[in-house]
Amino acid sequence: MRKPELIERLSHLVGDTGLVLDAEGQAPYVRDWLGKWQGGTPVVVRPRNATEVSAVMRLCHQSRTPVVPQGGNTGMSGGATPDASGAQVILSLNRMTRIREVDPVNNTLCADAGVLLADVQQAARCAGRLFPLSLGSEGSCTLGGNLATNAGGTAVLRYGNTRDLALGLEVVLPDGRVWNGLRGLRKDNTGYDLKSLFIGSEGTLGIITGAMLKLFPAPAGRATAWVGVESLAQVVGLLTRMQAACGDRLTAFEMMSARCLDLIVAHVDGAANPLSARHPYYALLELSDTEPSGLPAMLESTLGGALEAGLIQDCVIAMNDSQAQSMWRLREGISQAQMRAGKAVKHDIAVPISRLAAFVDEADLALMSEFPHLPVVNFGHIGDGNLHYNVLLPLDVAPAEYARLTAALNRRVHDLVAQRGGSISAEHGVGQLRRDELRRYKSPVEMDLMLMIKRALDPNQLMNPGKLL
Numbered sequence: 001m002r003k004p005e006l007i008e009r010l011s012h013l014v015g016d017t018g019l020v021l022d023a024e025g026q027a028p029y030v031r032d033w034l035g036k037w038q039g040g041t042p043v044v045v046r047p048r049n050a051t052e053v054s055a056v057m058r059l060c061h062q063s064r065t066p067v068v069p070q071g072g073n074t075g076m077s078g079g080a081t082p083d084a085s086g087a088q089v090i091l092s093l094n095r096m097t098r099i100r101e102v103d104p105v106n107n108t109l110c111a112d113a114g115v116l117l118a119d120v121q122q123a124a125r126c127a128g129r130l131f132p133l134s135l136g137s138e139g140s141c142t143l144g145g146n147l148a149t150n151a152g153g154t155a156v157l158r159y160g161n162t163r164d165l166a167l168g169l170e171v172v173l174p175d176g177r178v179w180n181g182l183r184g185l186r187k188d189n190t191g192y193d194l195k196s197l198f199i200g201s202e203g204t205l206g207i208i209t210g211a212m213l214k215l216f217p218a219p220a221g222r223a224t225a226w227v228g229v230e231s232l233a234q235v236v237g238l239l240t241r242m243q244a245a246c247g248d249r250l251t252a253f254e255m256m257s258a259r260c261l262d263l264i265v266a267h268v269d270g271a272a273n274p275l276s277a278r279h280p281y282y283a284l285l286e287l288s289d290t291e292p293s294g295l296p297a298m299l300e301s302t303l304g305g306a307l308e309a310g311l312i313q314d315c316v317i318a319m320n321d322s323q324a325q326s327m328w329r330l331r332e333g334i335s336q337a338q339m340r341a342g343k344a345v346k347h348d349i350a351v352p353i354s355r356l357a358a359f360v361d362e363a364d365l366a367l368m369s370e371f372p373h374l375p376v377v378n379f380g381h382i383g384d385g386n387l388h389y390n391v392l393l394p395l396d397v398a399p400a401e402y403a404r405l406t407a408a409l410n411r412r413v414h415d416l417v418a419q420r421g422g423s424i425s426a427e428h429g430v431g432q433l434r435r436d437e438l439r440r441y442k443s444p445v446e447m448d449l450m451l452m453i454k455r456a457l458d459p460n461q462l463m464n465p466g467k468l469l
């Protein structure tokens with residue numbers, strides 16, 4: 001279908017205000033958050049509800065028009081950016097922002113896919129409940145994007161990934177049919193778990209338009225600590241000790257290296273090391289509970305024991321919310337600090353927690369000998385075995401050199417990850433960033449199964465072409 005006809009028919013479906021046609025208006029949609037990928041589109045379509053999404057998808061199906069779903073466009077893998085052909089329509093969910101229902105008895109919340117994560121959290125809070133998914137991008141990313149990437153974040157240790165937080169989905173299929181799977185059930189053994197197909201599918205199988213989410217009792221209080229540690233093996237030792245002593249109350253356990261904190265202090269206004277000395281590694285811990293009175297004492301005695309045992313070198317416990325927030329601000333400032341300090345080659349990897357320290361020792365040694373001048377910035381959700389094992393190149397590195405080093409570093413780091421039974425994409429998704437590497441690390445059988453599912457649901461290959469597969 002020719003572009004003017006496509007646009008005219010789309011404008012009948014979503015109205016003129018539902019289309020973005022001019023280059024200036026399209027600019028934030030055709031470039032990713034990191035500024036790494038830039039594409040083009042004939043039109044950004046912004047439907048208001050699942051019925052409009054269905055009509056748009058039916059038209060795109062009939063006219064064989066490829067579609068790129070987009071939420072908040074905060075993804076780290078280029079999954080929401082169209083290619084440069086200018087043929088791919090962007091379907092943005094940013095006008096679908098309705099919280100449909102909160103049921104505090106069933107502990108569920110049903111919302112449109114375009115609702116910002118922070119607004120989902122707030123709606124749960126207003127009902128005296130907790131929606132625990134928590135990311136640095138929560139003020140900009142959307143529920144649909146979280147589901148499509150199976151986002152992780154800082155509360156996975158206690159509550160799981162986005163997949164674990166979804167009870168049901170509403171999805172518009174590539175041919176425009178709507179699957180309403182918005183069931184608020186904790187038990188439903190009536191066949192294949194279809195929602196799990198779409199969660200983590202990065203927009204390659206259909207458009208998620210709504211979700212039924214699990215809510216949890218709201219914690220009445222938290223206790224937060226910042227800890228200085230000698231080695232990564234000891235960080236893992238501290239995690240084990242904290243889990244044994246505090247059980248489910250341990251809701252977050254984040255780690256960063258000394259170099260990572262140095263960058264934050266240098267590049268983020270007002271950032272400072274909460275401890276008086278520099279340590280090779282730091283851990284940020286949080287306990288929470290619906291009955292919070294014993295939390296500070298529990299944190300103090302567990303960390304006191306760890307100090308006596310020589311497992312940690314120093315620690316400070318936040319005395320109030322403001323101190324806790326400044327500790328969390330250090331963790332949240334990492335992305336900004338990295339962007340200001342250099343061009344990062346990012347590795348979003350997972351290995352079994354028991355093998356983390358050995359992996360990092362081996363990877364550090366390998367990179368030190370092969371790339372001696374490149375600093376590693378290592379941080380992550382250590383409680384989930386998820387490291388952001390990044391390598392910083394100079395800000396002015398030439399594009400060809402950046403591409404060459406990226407390929408060499410990826411191969412070195414990801415081969416070591418695979419040898420330790422790990423994953424090359426723990427939480428950010430594959431997108432276009434890791435697409436070509438996937439074949440190296442997935443077995444032929446696994447790739448074949450994924451391709452069969454893709455062909456069955458999207459036989460014309462119109463959903464987010466060039467991503468994931």
Ligand SMILES: Cc1cc2nc3c(=O)[nH]c(=O)nc-3n(C[C@H](O)[C@H](O)[C@H](O)COP(=O)(O)OP(=O)(O)OC[C@H]3O[C@@H](n4cnc5c(N)ncnc54)[C@H](O)[C@@H]3O)c2cc1C
Nearest residue numbers: 071072073074075079136142144145146148152153203208
């Ligand atoms: C500062 C910062 C911190 C971050 N921290 C974390 C973190 O701790 N953990 C983590 O996991 N991620 C993190 N991210 C990455 C990102 O925020 C998440 O991947 C988020 O889930 C993406 O949501 P989005 O709405 O921005 O999706 P987008 O970027 O718009 O899209 C991401 C992918 O999902 C697809 N998609 C989007 N909406 C839909 C839909 N409705 N239906 C079908 N497919 C869809 C897109 O096609 C694309 O493939 C961070 C990003 C930033 C910028």
